[in-house]
Amino acid sequence: MDGETSTETRILGAADALFYEHGVQSVGMDRIRDAAGVSLKKIYQCFPSKGALVEAYLRRRDQWARTALEERVARHTDPEERVLAVFDWLHDWVDGPDFHGCAFINAFGELGADSAGVAHAVRDHKAAVRGYLRDLAHETGAADPDRLGSQLAVLLDGAMSNASITDSPAPARDARQAARTLLREAVAPGARD
Amino acid sequence: MDGETSTETRILGAADALFYEHGVQSVGMDRIRDAAGVSLKKIYQCFPSKGALVEAYLRRRDQWARTALEERVARHTDPEERVLAVFDWLHDWVDGPDFHGCAFINAFGELGADSAGVAHAVRDHKAAVRGYLRDLAHETGAADPDRLGSQLAVLLDGAMSNASITDSPAPARDARQAARTLLREAVAPGARD
DNA sequence: GACGTGCGAGAACGAGCGTTCTCGCCGACG
DNA sequence: CGTCGGCGAGAACGCTCGTTCTCGCACGTC
Known part of the structure; x- marks a missing residue:
C-alpha cells in the first residue's frame, strides 16, 4: 500500500x-x-479528464481557504477582532512565497466564460466566503450586516489582487484598516475614535 | 484608401x-x-507576434479606462463627489453587457507569471490608477492620501472582480458607499454623519 | 496587351496539447 | 514453475495553435 x-x-x-x-x-x-x-x-x-482535475483543484482550494480562515478567526472572541482576523490571515498569506492572487478570480478570468463547471465552482466559493463574512458582520451588531459583509468581501478580493500584482502585503494592511473603519462606522455611526 | x-x-x-x-x-x-x-x-x-498584439491590447485598455475614468470625474468639482464619481463610472461600466471583470487582473492571472511584458503592462496600469486615486484623495484633504488612494484602489479592484463573478452591479454600489465612509473618516475623523 | 507586383484565401509546417495505446516488466496465485 | 493481470514509461494519435508559404488574381505602368 x-x-x-x-x-x-x-x-x-x-x-x-x-x-x-x-x-x-x-x-x-x-x-x-x-x-x-x-x-x-x-x-x-x-x-x-483535465477538466475534472481543474474542478477538483478548485474544490480543494475552497476547502483549504475557508478552513484556514475559520481557524484564524476562531482564535478570537471579540466580534471586531474576529472580523479583523480575516485580514490578518490575508496578510500572512499574501506575504508568503507561494501567493499568486486569488485562484478563483484567476480561474474565472481564464475559463469562466467558456466552462460552466469552473464558473459554478467560483461562484459557489465566493458566495460561501461572502456568507461567512456576513455572519461575522452580524456578530458585531452592524446596522446592515449584509452590506458590511459584501464590503468586506470586496476588500478581501481587491486586496488579494493588489497584493499579487504589486508583490507586496501593503494592500492587506490597507484593507484591514479600511475594514476597521467600515466596521466601527456600521456599529456606531459617527462615534469618536 | x-x-x-x-x-x-x-x-x-x-x-x-x-x-x-x-x-x-x-x-x-x-x-x-x-x-x-x-x-x-x-x-x-x-x-x-501574438505577444505584441496582447501588449497592444493591454495598452489600449489602459488608455481607454483611464480616459473614461477621468472624463467622468471631470464632471464634478467637489472633491468628495470626484472620488465618488469613480464608483459611479464603475457602476455604469459593470452594468453594461460587455463587462467581464478587470482585463489586467485577468491577464495577470493567466500570463503574469510567465510573460514579463504582460506583468509590466499590468503593473504600470495599476500603478497609474492608484496614483490617480491618490491625487483625488489628496484633493479632499484626507489625512493620509497615500493610504486612502490605496484603499480606493482595493475597493475598485475588488468591486470589479465581485461584479463580474456575481454578474451584478451591487458590489459597485457597496464599494461606493464604503469609499464615502472611508473618505469622510479620513477627512474628518469621528465626525457626526 | 504584356508584365511585374502586392494582396487575400487558405494550405502547410512544426510544436504542443489532451488522451489513449503499446509493450515490457514484475508480483500474485495455482 | 507457468500464467495472468496490473503497472509505468513512453510512443502514438488527432487536434489546435502560432507562424509562414503558395498560389492565383487584380491592378498600375510601358
Whole structure:
C-alpha cells in the first residue's frame, strides 16, 4: 500500500501548485505527471479528464481557504477582532512565497466564460466566503450586516489582487484598516475614535 | 484608401473584444482574423507576434479606462463627489453587457507569471490608477492620501472582480458607499454623519 | 496587351496539447 | 514453475495553435 500520501492527493497537490502559479491553460498534463511523480495513466484513472482535475483543484482550494480562515478567526472572541482576523490571515498569506492572487478570480478570468463547471465552482466559493463574512458582520451588531459583509468581501478580493500584482502585503494592511473603519462606522455611526 | 477605420484599429478592436471576453489563451489568431475581417498576413504585418498584439491590447485598455475614468470625474468639482464619481463610472461600466471583470487582473492571472511584458503592462496600469486615486484623495484633504488612494484602489479592484463573478452591479454600489465612509473618516475623523 | 507586383484565401509546417495505446516488466496465485 | 493481470514509461494519435508559404488574381505602368 502507498504508505504516506495517497496517489490522488499527490496528483492534486502537484496540480494545485502548478495551476495556481502558472494558470490552468499554461500547465499540461505532462508537467503535472512530472511534478507528482506518477504515471499519466494513474492520473487519468483518478480524474477522467483535465477538466475534472481543474474542478477538483478548485474544490480543494475552497476547502483549504475557508478552513484556514475559520481557524484564524476562531482564535478570537471579540466580534471586531474576529472580523479583523480575516485580514490578518490575508496578510500572512499574501506575504508568503507561494501567493499568486486569488485562484478563483484567476480561474474565472481564464475559463469562466467558456466552462460552466469552473464558473459554478467560483461562484459557489465566493458566495460561501461572502456568507461567512456576513455572519461575522452580524456578530458585531452592524446596522446592515449584509452590506458590511459584501464590503468586506470586496476588500478581501481587491486586496488579494493588489497584493499579487504589486508583490507586496501593503494592500492587506490597507484593507484591514479600511475594514476597521467600515466596521466601527456600521456599529456606531459617527462615534469618536 | 481604407475609408473609415484603419486596419490596425480594426484588428485591435477585434482582439480586444475576444481577449477580454474569453481570455488571451483561449483565443487564436484565426478567430481574430474572422472577427476583424482581415487576412492573417495583414495581422502579422501590423503586429509581429501574438505577444505584441496582447501588449497592444493591454495598452489600449489602459488608455481607454483611464480616459473614461477621468472624463467622468471631470464632471464634478467637489472633491468628495470626484472620488465618488469613480464608483459611479464603475457602476455604469459593470452594468453594461460587455463587462467581464478587470482585463489586467485577468491577464495577470493567466500570463503574469510567465510573460514579463504582460506583468509590466499590468503593473504600470495599476500603478497609474492608484496614483490617480491618490491625487483625488489628496484633493479632499484626507489625512493620509497615500493610504486612502490605496484603499480606493482595493475597493475598485475588488468591486470589479465581485461584479463580474456575481454578474451584478451591487458590489459597485457597496464599494461606493464604503469609499464615502472611508473618505469622510479620513477627512474628518469621528465626525457626526 | 504584356508584365511585374502586392494582396487575400487558405494550405502547410512544426510544436504542443489532451488522451489513449503499446509493450515490457514484475508480483500474485495455482 | 507457468500464467495472468496490473503497472509505468513512453510512443502514438488527432487536434489546435502560432507562424509562414503558395498560389492565383487584380491592378498600375510601358
